[in-house]
């Protein structure tokens with residue numbers, strides 16, 4: 264018996280080893296991580312901890328056995344639909360489900376688009392039209408569900424090139440994708456134009472608001488200029504919004520919303536010829552942990568809209584200061600003109616020798632600051648959030664010193680973070 268062994272061990276011993284195992288993990292609780300974990304503060308931790316203990320073992324596979332999880336799902340989905348202006352639609356209220364995360368929400372939306380295209384338009388060779396900035400999860404969905412991907416470039420400002428997308432949309436298009444905002448550079452696509460393109464052929468339009476779903480509505484409430492992207496935009500059929508990102512719930516929970524109940528039906532799976540009896544499943548999972556669902560409910564109930572507005576104020580203030588600080592450092596720049604909480608740090612080509620961004624990433628990591636590496640172009644991904652409240656000035660001081668220290672250095676390791684599959 265390798266590793267974990269034959270005979271069991273005491274609780275203290277087990278927990279001590281687990282604690283030791285974490286020694287090299289990023290120190291997100293110090294605010295030094297730009298992505299991966301989002302820290303809503305002590306009250307959010309407390310309510311999530313207690314909810315997690317209550318729902319550690321519960322299973323949402325069967326909401327007849329756990330009606331509380333059915334109610335939790337309904338309440339969180341309805342609250343989110345309201346936030347994204349899906350409650351008072353002409354077609355009736357938007358409908359959705361909780362999933363385990365952004366990828367699963369995207370898988371569900373692409374599957375639903377394929378099923379709708381087949382049922383309502385007779386499409387047997389479905390296609391998905393997206394920009395090269397759209398999250399990799401759409402390619403995973405296309406791969407899993409047999410859609411052909413038609414990829415358009417981005418414009419100089421990193422937004423999806425909608426004219427190029429228009430060239431790719433046709434009678435086989437099942438879904439057209441826009442992001443609010445996209446992950447790599449944090450800019451928002453022209454959702455109005457993308458939704459109109461989808462509508463022109465009767466296809467779905469999915470808005471990927473995994474990152475923005477719990478930021479943009481509150482940014483708007485704070486008086487920021489937010490170009491419409493949610494169900495107020497005609498032609499938007501589905502939206503993904505991750506509560507486990509800037510919704511500040513622990514990992515494992517996202518919302519997928521459909522403009523209509525009919526559209527939602529296309530993502531569900533129902534099977535009644537099994538010896539185990541009638542089987543219905545709303546998303547990709549079978550057995551479904553109740554823990555993240557309950558934590559999401561508890562965090563939303565604890566924060567309310569007002570709490571999210573406060574967290575978003577901190578997030579946007581941190582992001583503004585981040586961008587302004589970077590602008591004052593020779594050799595690096597933020598790519599594009601993102602208005603929200605994501606930024607890609609890249610070399611400024613007018614500065615020679617050009618800064619090796621991965622060498623800079625390593626130098627920052629030596630001081631405890633973690634960024635995901637991304638390419639092309641080589642850049643350091645930064646999702647800024649309330650996690651970074653109180654440390655932005657320290658970060659900028661270290662960033663300036665580290666940038667100066669790596670001038671002329673070359674980093675032999677060209678790998679990016681999502682490349683490991685152990």
Ligand SMILES: Cc1ncc(COP(=O)(O)O)c(C=O)c1O
Nearest residue numbers: 364365366398445446471473474
């Ligand atoms: C815009 C966007 N969409 C989708 C995803 C996928 O979400 P997840 O990692 O929760 O599956 C991410 C993750 O960062 C994202 O930023």
